[in-house]
Amino acid sequence: MTVKEVVEKMGLKVFSGEKGLDREVLGGYTSDLLSDVMGHAKEGEIWVSLQTHKNIMAVAGLKDLAAIVLVKGLQPEEDTVAVSNEEGLPILGTDEQCFEFTGKLYALIHN
Template sequence: MNVKEIAEKLNLKVLSGASGLSNEISFGYASDLLSDVMGNAKSGEVWITLQTHKNVMAIASLKDLAAVILVSGLQPESDMAAQSDEEGIPVLSSSEDAFTLIGKLYELLKK
């Protein structure tokens, strides 16, 4: 399933990085600790977090993640959005909290 399909199914807003909407999502990783994501996320995964600063995109890019989903209606800081556009890694926003969103996402992505 690609980023665009997930966004449509879960009613997520695309906030930046729209050129990466066709990125294929392999699975998901949820964490707000950056070193946890650095050490344990796998390429092609979508990252669910409440962190909204630019370093999120540095990690998403270094780890070849498919997209980032911000929970609870959070918005990216402007330099995070700018880097998302530059890298072609979409930042999406959900109005739902992490638990609810991840539950739905898991149902869509589980193998």
């Protein structure tokens, strides 16, 4: 499944990094601790988080994650968007909270 398919199936907002919508999604990881993601997320996963600052892009890029989803209607900061566009690593958004969204994403990916 591609990031684009996840966006369509879950009705997500695409904030930035449209170039990367064809990236393959291999799983998901939900966490707000950057070191946790750094240590345990895997390549191709969608990262679900509340964090909106630029450092999430460094982590996502270094870990070759497929995309980031911001929950609860949160918006990425301006410099976060700039890096996302540069690197073609999409930042997506949902109004749902972490638990609900993660559950639905899990069901979608593991269906």
